[in-house]
Amino acid sequence: xxxKGGTSQxxxxxxxxxRKCSSECPLAPYFPPEQPKMFQNAHRxxxxxxxxxxxxxxDSPQKEEAMRSIIYQANIRDRFPVHGCLGIICQLHFQIRxxxxxxxxxxxxxxxxxxxxxxxxEALTEDVPSQLELGMALPQPCLAQQYSYYMGSxxxxxxxxxxxxxxxxxxxxxxxxxxxxxxxxxxPVIQSQLVASQPLSTQQEVVQDYxxxxxxxxxxxDRQSYIETKEPYDSSSEESLKDTTQSxxxxxxxxxxSAAACFSLTSVN
Amino acid sequence: xxxxxxxxxxxxxRRRCAKDCIFxxxxxxxxxxxxxxxxxxxxxxxxxxxxxxxxxxxRVDAVSSLVYEANARVRDPVYGCVGAISYxxxxxxxxxxxxxxxxxxxxxxxxxxxxxxxxxxxQDDEKALLLASSNNFNNIPQHFNFASTGNVxxxxxxxxxxxx
Numbered sequence: 001x002x003x004k005g006g007t008s009q010x011x012x013x014x015x016x017x018x019r020k021c022s023s024e025c026p027l028a029p030y031f032p033p034e035q036p037k038m039f040q041n042a043h044r045x046x047x048x049x050x051x052x053x054x055x056x057x058x059d060s061p062q063k064e065e066a067m068r069s070i071i072y073q074a075n076i077r078d079r080f081p082v083h084g085c086l087g088i089i090c091q092l093h094f095q096i097r098x099x100x101x102x103x104x105x106x107x108x109x110x111x112x113x114x115x116x117x118x119x120x121x122e123a124l125t126e127d128v129p130s131q132l133e134l135g136m137a138l139p140q141p142c143l144a145q146q147y148s149y150y151m152g153s154x155x156x157x158x159x160x161x162x163x164x165x166x167x168x169x170x171x172x173x174x175x176x177x178x179x180x181x182x183x184x185x186x187x188p189v190i191q192s193q194l195v196a197s198q199p200l201s202t203q204q205e206v207v208q209d210y211x212x213x214x215x216x217x218x219x220x221x222d223r224q225s226y227i228e229t230k231e232p233y234d235s236s237s238e239e240s241l242k243d244t245t246q247s248x249x250x251x252x253x254x255x256x257x258s259a260a261a262c263f264s265l266t267s268v269n
Numbered sequence: 270x271x272x273x274x275x276x277x278x279x280x281x282x283r284r285r286c287a288k289d290c291i292f293x294x295x296x297x298x299x300x301x302x303x304x305x306x307x308x309x310x311x312x313x314x315x316x317x318x319x320x321x322x323x324x325x326x327x328r329v330d331a332v333s334s335l336v337y338e339a340n341a342r343v344r345d346p347v348y349g350c351v352g353a354i355s356y357x358x359x360x361x362x363x364x365x366x367x368x369x370x371x372x373x374x375x376x377x378x379x380x381x382x383x384x385x386x387x388x389x390x391x392q393d394d395e396k397a398l399l400l401a402s403s404n405n406f407n408n409i410p411q412h413f414n415f416a417s418t419g420n421v422x423x424x425x426x427x428x429x430x431x432x433x
Contacts (some may be wrong), residue, residue: 044315044318044319045311045315045319046310046311046312046315047311047312047314047315049312050310050311050312050315054342054346057346058346058347062347065347065348066346066347066348068351069347069348069349069351069352070349072351073338073349073350073351081319081322081323081331082323082327082330082331082334083330083331083334084334084335084338085334085338085349085350085351085353085354086333086334086337086338086350087334088354089350089353089354089357092354092357092358092360092361093357095361096357096360096361096364099361099364099365099368100364102368103364103367103368103371106368106371106372106375107371109375110371110374110375110378113375113378113379113382114378116382117378117381117382120382
C-alpha cells in the first residue's frame with residue numbers, strides 16, 4: 001500500500017499482503033517494490049511466517065546471507081518446479097564426475113608421454129659416450145631437468161585427487177532418495193565454514209546474482225590459494241587438493257548422498 | 270474401523286485423511302519425520318499448492334527435492350542447500366583449471382617431443398601454450414552441458430537475473 005504523501009513506497013511483501021509498510025518492516029530491505037516477482041517466488045515456497053522464523057534467530061549479517069539464499073532457492077524453484085535446487089546439485093555432481101574422468105584420461109595420456117620421454121632420455125644417455133667422442137653431445141641437463149620437473153609435481157597430484165573422488169562419485173549415485181532422513185546426525189563441513197565466515201566484501205554483481213556466493217567461498221576457503229597463485233605445479237597444491245577432496249567427500253556424504261541419486265536428469269523443467 | 274491409517278501429514282495436522290489426500294502417497298505414516306521437516310520449513314499449505322501444480326508422475330521427485338531442501342535448511346539456516354551449490358560450483362571451477370593446466374602440460378610435452386622444436390621452452394612460450402590450451406578448453410565445457418539443462422548450472426550463479 002503506497003503511503004500517500006510519503007517518500008517511501010511499500011515493499012513488495014507489504015504490497016502483496018496489502019498492508020501498511022512500516023519503517024520497521026523486517027522484509028522491506030530484501031524485497032524492493034520494483035521486484036514483485038522475487039517476493040512472490042519466496043512467498044510461494046516458504047511463506048512470510050516461515051521466512052521470518054528463519055530470520056529471527058540470525059544475526060544481522062547472517063540475515064542478509066540467509067535472505068539471499070532464500071530468494072535464490074525460491075527463484076530456482078520457480079524456474080524448476082519439480083527438482084528445484086536439488087536438480088542443479090545433481091547436475092553439478094554429474095559434471096564433476098565427467099570432468100574427473102576427462103582429467104583421468106588426460107593424466108593417462110600424460111603418463112604415456114612421460115614414458116616416451118623417459119625412453120628417449122635413456123636412449124640418449126646410452127648414446128652419449130659415443131656422441132661425445134664424435135662431438136655431437138645433446139644438452140642432457142635440460143632434458144633431465146624437465147623430466148624430473150613433471151614427474152615430481154604431478155604424479156602424487158593426480159593419484160590422490162582422482163582416487164578419493166572416485167569413491168565420492170560412486171557413493172552419491174548409489175543412494176535412495178528417501179534415505180536422506182538418516183543424515184540428521186551429520187555435521188556438514190559447509191555449515192561450519194559458512195557460519196564462521198565473513199560477509200561478502202566485493203559487491204560488483206547484483207544482490208540476487210549468486211556469483212557473489214562463488215566469490216564468497218573463494219574468500220573464506222584458504223585451501224584454494226593454489227588457484228590464486230596460478231601455479232598448478234606447486235607442491236602445496238597436492239595437499240590443498242587432498243583437503244578439498246576430503247571436504248568434498250564429507251559434504252557429499254553428509255549433504256547429498258541420500259538425495260542426489262536416481263533423479264531423472266532429462267526431465268528437469 | 271477397518272480403514273487404513275492416516276498419512277504422516279494428516280497425523281501431524283490432526284485431521285481426517287481423505288482418500289484423495291494429496292500428501293498420502295508421498296508421506297507414509299511410518300516416516301513422520303519426513304513430513305514434519307517439510308512442514309517446518311515450507312508449510313503444509315505451500316507444499317500442497319506446489320504438488321497440485323505438478324503432474325502426478327513428477328510429484329515423487331518434487332517431494333524428494335522438497336524434503337532434501339528442507340533438511341538442508343534445518344542443518345544450515347543461513348544457506349540451506351544453496352551452500353552446496355556454491356561449493357560444487359567451486360569444485361567445477363577447480364577441475365576446469367586443472368584440466369586446462371594438464372592439457373597445457375601435454376601440449377608442452379608434445380612440442381618437446383617434436384624433433385624440429387627447441388627442447389627447452391622459455392616462460393613466454395609456456396604462457397602462450399597455457400593461453401592456447403585454455404582457449405581450447407573453453408570449448409570443452411559444452412561437451413558436458415547435456416541438452417539445455419547444462420545452462421542451468423551456470424545461469425543461477427552468474428549474472429542473469431532469474432525473475433526478469
